[in-house]
Amino acid sequence: MCGISGIVAARPLGQGDVSLVRRLGRALRHRGPDGSGEHVAKHVALGHERLSIIDTLGGGQPLYNEDRSLVLVANGEIYNHVALQKTLVGLGHHFRTGSDCETILHAYEQWGQDFLGHLRGMFAFALWDERKGRLLLVRDRLGEKPLYYYHQGGQSLVFSSELRALVQSGAVPLELDPASMDLYFHYQYVPEPRTPIKGLQKLPAGHLLCVDTTSWAVEQKPYWNFLQAPALEKEPIQALAQCLEETFEIVVRSDRPIGISLSGGLDSSAVAALARRHWSGELHAFSVGYPGRPPCDERDDARELATHLGLIFHEVELVEDSMVGMFPRLVHLRDDPIADIAGYGYWAVSNAASQAGVPVLLSGAGGDELFWGYPWLQEALRKNPARQNGPPGHFSFYDCTPDFVIAAAEARRLYGPAMTETLESPLPSEIFQPGGDRSRPDLLCTELAWSTYLLENGLAQSDRLSMANSVELRLPLMDHRVVETAVGLRKAQPDDNQPPKNRLRQALAGVLPEEVLNRPKKGFSPPVRRWHDRLFEKYGALVADGLLVQHGVLAPDKAAMLSLGPLPEGAVCPLSFKALALEMWIRGLAAPVAGKEDQP
Numbered sequence: 001m002c003g004i005s006g007i008v009a010a011r012p013l014g015q016g017d018v019s020l021v022r023r024l025g026r027a028l029r030h031r032g033p034d035g036s037g038e039h040v041a042k043h044v045a046l047g048h049e050r051l052s053i054i055d056t057l058g059g060g061q062p063l064y065n066e067d068r069s070l071v072l073v074a075n076g077e078i079y080n081h082v083a084l085q086k087t088l089v090g091l092g093h094h095f096r097t098g099s100d101c102e103t104i105l106h107a108y109e110q111w112g113q114d115f116l117g118h119l120r121g122m123f124a125f126a127l128w129d130e131r132k133g134r135l136l137l138v139r140d141r142l143g144e145k146p147l148y149y150y151h152q153g154g155q156s157l158v159f160s161s162e163l164r165a166l167v168q169s170g171a172v173p174l175e176l177d178p179a180s181m182d183l184y185f186h187y188q189y190v191p192e193p194r195t196p197i198k199g200l201q202k203l204p205a206g207h208l209l210c211v212d213t214t215s216w217a218v219e220q221k222p223y224w225n226f227l228q229a230p231a232l233e234k235e236p237i238q239a240l241a242q243c244l245e246e247t248f249e250i251v252v253r254s255d256r257p258i259g260i261s262l263s264g265g266l267d268s269s270a271v272a273a274l275a276r277r278h279w280s281g282e283l284h285a286f287s288v289g290y291p292g293r294p295p296c297d298e299r300d301d302a303r304e305l306a307t308h309l310g311l312i313f314h315e316v317e318l319v320e321d322s323m324v325g326m327f328p329r330l331v332h333l334r335d336d337p338i339a340d341i342a343g344y345g346y347w348a349v350s351n352a353a354s355q356a357g358v359p360v361l362l363s364g365a366g367g368d369e370l371f372w373g374y375p376w377l378q379e380a381l382r383k384n385p386a387r388q389n390g391p392p393g394h395f396s397f398y399d400c401t402p403d404f405v406i407a408a409a410e411a412r413r414l415y416g417p418a419m420t421e422t423l424e425s426p427l428p429s430e431i432f433q434p435g436g437d438r439s440r441p442d443l444l445c446t447e448l449a450w451s452t453y454l455l456e457n458g459l460a461q462s463d464r465l466s467m468a469n470s471v472e473l474r475l476p477l478m479d480h481r482v483v484e485t486a487v488g489l490r491k492a493q494p495d496d497n498q499p500p501k502n503r504l505r506q507a508l509a510g511v512l513p514e515e516v517l518n519r520p521k522k523g524f525s526p527p528v529r530r531w532h533d534r535l536f537e538k539y540g541a542l543v544a545d546g547l548l549v550q551h552g553v554l555a556p557d558k559a560a561m562l563s564l565g566p567l568p569e570g571a572v573c574p575l576s577f578k579a580l581a582l583e584m585w586i587r588g589l590a591a592p593v594a595g596k597e598d599q600p
Helices: 015-027 081-090 102-118 163-168 178-186 236-251 266-278 299-309 320-333 343-355 375-383 408-412 441-467 480-492 502-507 528-539 556-562 575-590
Strands: 002-009 035-040 044-050 070-078 121-129 134-139 148-150 156-160 200-202 207-212 217-222 258-261 283-289 312-317 360-362 472-474
Touching: 002 015, 002 070, 002 121, 015 035, 015 044, 015 156, 015 163, 035 070, 044 070, 044 121, 070 102, 081 102, 102 121, 102 134, 148 163, 156 163, 163 200, 163 575, 178 408, 178 575, 236 266, 236 480, 236 502, 258 266, 258 343, 266 283, 266 299, 266 360, 266 502, 283 299, 283 343, 299 312, 312 343, 320 343, 320 441, 320 528, 320 575, 343 360, 343 441, 375 441, 441 472, 441 480, 528 575, 556 575
Parallel strands: 258 283, 258 360, 283 312, 360 472
Antiparallel strands: 002 044, 002 156, 035 044, 070 121, 121 134, 134 207, 148 156, 148 200, 207 217
């Protein structure tokens, strides 16, 4: 797990370009505290900040092929690197390191752009082909690892693992995009490929971007979509159980200590039990809770399972005062603006792992979205059985969103001139464009949950807040083979009429104790209203006449109203909290950055 950055241009690069990449590297050092590297050539400069997990002594980057005509900087893990390296060696390739990422180079050398089909893991990488004068930027299938790029006029493109590095290094001007701000207030994040900054884009999950420096052609295209998984006419429970066992056999590979982000829920419990089956070494578990141990506190359940599995158990109590004091930094560390009150828990687990010297953490993220774990997903299906009253294949977005999503009209009553003078559509643009079979609401519901809430709320926070603590987070339930298996089985044998996670529970029979399999879902539920009140007591006044007003995003009178506290009352993510989080985000991004020396 690392941080990558770089610039590619049709023109020859100058010292200013190299200096920029070095500034980007320094801004990403929290992602890779174990070493830095760079590659500078006529048309490309690449930077890498390393968190060493596999081949800790010999796997430094950039990595090169045998004749150094290919150069790679990568962020992530290639889980199937052992089998892939064996195949490539058999085809005549020679490896310089034991790094899992070196397989990317030789796979590209062997199979060209078909190489992506051979990679199994989580990754974002830049691969420079010197002979062809071509740079490939690639993001993993499900979007676990981030990649931002800026190509705004001229014949150059700059990229980085994080948005704030690009803005604070001076590579990208801090100019807010009204349409993206509109989407943020509708959700509680900005859906890809947009970002809040004009001209700055996220490379979408499952996509590659090819930059040809000779013709200066910049082409972006998808290489995978989970909805294209073929239907599986297999016995569902056996097929899923077998896929999970095969996945965990390779996901737990590490040369560093491993831990589990463990609650009392089914998903993280499954990850803990399956990791224990396939990892013979010391295994840690990290759990969070609240003072007084209210009913939503799952530490006792987590400890019981950890003891059963022989895990070393660590617990963290989320103290209200610490959460309030941490809030400005937390907003900044999330990189994108994300108004999720539960974010402090994400950070606390990773911080506990870092403090315990455990740089690899496994999580059960993705299980709820993949196996009908959220009540609002199945409620969406009940409201969208066939959409007989709408056009053929119509699917209603508003009938299938969690309750923190705000209707566009509510948010637009708050806007200042920068927004009202720009926005024309009665609804936020690019709200959700389904790419799957519109006759299958169950698949569309899965696509919606995956491409919005999971990708931009769950995965974005998981990556940034773990990497803020220099911890690599792995999500085994989001391995693309697990996803293809679950979706393929669903295509052949629909499971939306079953109890939540029924198929997953049956696949885990014999892996987890019965009391864990049958335990009702609690979910991570902080004291939302109390936390909101405390945050507004300390920071609410910043909204009244802050940067959102100065940038014309909020009208002054509306900002003053929002600054007083949670509005509307009782909302999981009130508009006022979205405004507060966004205000703090802009302030952090606009803050000057010291130390822009050009030396690495």
